[in-house]
Amino acid sequence: MxxxxxxxxxxxxxxxxxxxxxxxxxxxxxxxxxxxxxxxxxxxxxxxxxxxxxxxxxxxxxMEKIELMDVSGLTVDGIKISDEEKESMIQLVRKRRG
The missing domain is CATH 1.10.260.40 (lambda repressor-like DNA-binding domains)
Incomplete structure (x- = not known):
């Protein structure tokens, strides 16, 4: 970007x-x-x-890619989150700050 x-x-x-x-x-x-x-x-x-x-x-x-923190090992309900879910989390935070 x-x-x-x-x-x-x-x-x-x-x-x-x-x-x-x-x-x-x-x-x-x-x-x-x-x-x-x-x-x-x-x-x-x-x-x-x-x-x-x-x-x-x-x-x-x-910045080439926005990295808020290392969430590579983050799981939800015992399932590792995907890159798409990470991006969704970033967008949600931005909307709430907006």
Missing amino acids: NIGERFKQLRTEKRMSMRELADSLDVSHAQVSKVEAGKITPSVDFLNKAADYFNVSISYFF
């Missing part, structure tokens, strides 16, 4: 339009659109604003 995809994911999880987010970050709609589409690389200032707004670290935008 690239920077634009991560940015879009955060925006859509909050159910915001590009315009709403642009207004919140005090940037142009075009800039948000171009970042999400991967047409431009966001500035450090842009990333700082986005990280503060979404309550994530700047490094979040550059």
Whole structure:
């Protein structure tokens, strides 16, 4: 997942339009659109604003895969959880924080 995809994911999880987010970050709609589409690389200032707004670290935008903790041995009802279930858990936490 690239920077634009991560940015879009955060925006859509909050159910915001590009315009709403642009207004919140005090940037142009075009800039948000171009970042999400991967047409431009966001500035450090842009990333700082986005990280503060979404309550994530700047490094979040550059991570290959989000790892909250090692849950490889986690079981539910004696059955090891799958990668799909791990991802569902991450999404649930994000929604509750949203």
